Amino acid sequence: MEKEIRALKAGKNAVVMAHNYQPMEIQGLADVVGDSLELAVKAKETAADLIVVCGVRFMAETAKILNPDRKVVIPVEDAGCPLADFLTPEMIREARRQHPEAAVVVYVNSTAESKALADITCTSANAVRVVRSLPNDTILFGPDANLAAYVQRELPEKTIVPLPPGGHCYVHTGFTLADVEAARKKGGRIVCHPECPPEIQEQADRIASTGGMVRDAAAGGNEPWWVFTEREMASRLRVLYPGRVFYEKPEAVCADMKKISLEDLRRALESEEHEVVLPGEVMDRARRAIERMIAVGA
Ligand code: 13P
Ligand code: SF4
Structure with missing residues (x-):
């Protein structure tokens, strides 16, 4: 399957973009893995004919809005974001x-x-x-x-x-003060996503986007991290920084982020489904707002 996916990507001049919460086997085959901002910026920069977004719908829509002349597909049509x-x-x-x-x-x-x-x-x-x-x-x-x-x-x-x-977001509001207490007992740094409730943010040692977590972890340190966001983020950090300890909350799962399988990705590359189609004037107005953000920077 992996071989087939790589061959399809090369044959179609396709780029696969995956969010940090995607299953690790999808991340392993992606050309770009990142947070929402990184995916948006890379989508704007790509020269690929076909953009396959492994994430949730708003991420695929953002890629399409920034690349109105390219074909953008999402392998599973109903991968949404309840937030x-x-x-x-x-x-x-x-x-x-x-x-x-x-x-x-x-x-x-x-x-x-x-x-x-x-x-x-x-x-x-x-x-x-x-x-x-x-x-x-x-x-x-x-x-x-x-x-x-x-x-x-x-x-x-x-x-x-x-x-x-x-x-x-139901994934992030699932973090409670009991999780903070358990983490403090065991020791380590608590790094939380800003979608966590304010009482968790106040107790955390650091608040960061998923991309911010990758960058902060690169700065080093030997302390274990408690990763208070979707659980795949800890897997991603373990791959990037082997030897370091990252704890996840097993129940912190975004169901929509787990809808895309390797078979779905293979099918999407082969059939070029499901294409993101949006009205032109909605895209034009949304693009202005997104490009204004990109100009402000990270
Ligand atoms: P990031 O932009 O930090 O990757 O967050 C996206 C998201 O969906 C968080 O739940
Ligand atoms: Fe949306 Fe899932 Fe991110 Fe929550 S974790 S904001 S539901 S994409």
Whole structure:
């Protein structure tokens, strides 16, 4: 199977992009593995004719928006992100009516339609930098209320309005103070994703995006790490830094990230299904917001 996948990739001038939460056998065959920002930037830079995104739908949509003339496929059509579904275009329109002075920042974990209504997008790697770059005092920020709380803590001079107030990722809200207590008993550093609830963020030694975790781990240190995010992240860190100790929470699983199998990837390369198709004017408006984010940097 792996041989077939490599041959198909070469024959079709295809690039396979995988998120850090993808099963390790998919990551092993990917040309690019990274966090949401890294995938977005690499999608913009690629010269491939076919882009296969192994991740969830918003990641494939972002790749398509940045490469409107290329074919972008996602191997499993219904690999979604429940967090993205918290925010609707109507919520953004209504919030704009209520706060005409505010800027709208939409996390990339969102639909293309929501991105199209944003002034700028952000990822967990650059949310603080993006918000700091805006002249507005009030920021409408969605759909992750925990990432919004993190930005608010970092930038107390701004007023961050979460949109909607309860938007969250079930994988990250699964981390509790009992997990912190268990980790502290055993020892090591707690590194958490900003989608974790504020009480976990306050207890963590470091808050980082998945790409930030890869970069921080590269800085060295022998202490074990407690990786408070989707459990595959610890596997990725173990592959990148053999000999280091990374603990995961076995229950922290994103079901949608696990939908793509090697057979699905092989089929996607062969049949070029399922193609991401979005209305042109939605893509044009969303692209402006994403490119504005890329210009701000990580
Ligand atoms: P990152 O951008 O940190 O990879 O996060 C994406 C995501 O879906 C987190 O749950
Ligand atoms: Fe969405 Fe959470 Fe899965 Fe990330 S881990 S893709 S935010 S559901």
